[in-house]
Amino acid sequence: MTTAADIMHPDAQWVPATESLDRVAQRMRDLGVGAMPVSDPGDNERMCGIITDRDIVVGCIAAGHDPSHVTAGDMCQGTPRWIRSDADVDDVLREMEGNQIRRLPVINQDKRLVGVISEADLAHHLSDAQLAQFVGRVYA
Template identity: 70%
Template sequence: MTTAADIMHPGAQWIPAGETLDRAAQLMARLNVGALPVSDENERLCGIITDRDIVVSCVAKGHDPSVVTCGDLCQGTPRWIDAGADVSDVLDEMESHQIKRLPVIQDKKLVGMISEADLAQNLSEEQIAGFVEKVYARR
């Protein structure tokens, strides 16, 4: 059985909800990633912030990224997957919520992230085609 831990990109890092968006952008640049899981004060997942969120929801609206926090932009219920979950469960979670990145949690700790690139490197063409059809389909 292929698990979430088998296909994830290890070493993901949290950014605290109270941290500003300019700091998030700097961390993304340093880690060469386009998204960061956002944690509350107890290091529990409370959302994900993307580089696109920073640009579209902050900068493009004339807000100051050195003032706006990651928590200000987090919306909805955060989605995640257990490290031991089967890859079919990973696909179900990503497809049913039309998401492109999924934090991987083990023993209540962040251990990695699964992105479209991870799926492309580890799944069959049929699995990838199904993912693309479901995630990019308009509702």
């Protein structure tokens, strides 16, 4: 059985909800990623959302806001989605397809972030038929 841990990109990093978007963008650049999970302001590192480079550009800059005065937490909307590291790849696909999301944080049994699954990760591990079905459902 292929699990989320088998296909995820390991060593994902949090960005605190209090971090300004200009700093978030710099971290994304330095890490070579287009999205980062956002942790709540408390000490327990619980996910309160995920922020993408597109969120920063469209939701902040294009809306005329100053990214040095808007925080990652300000941009988080909706219920954060995640999956456990021991979940089957079919569960990963259901979660991503059902919520039409392209990146899915992965947590361990202690609810700590251990990785992120992206479309690129799926492309490396799915059959062509599975990948076509995923794309059809997420981009529908």
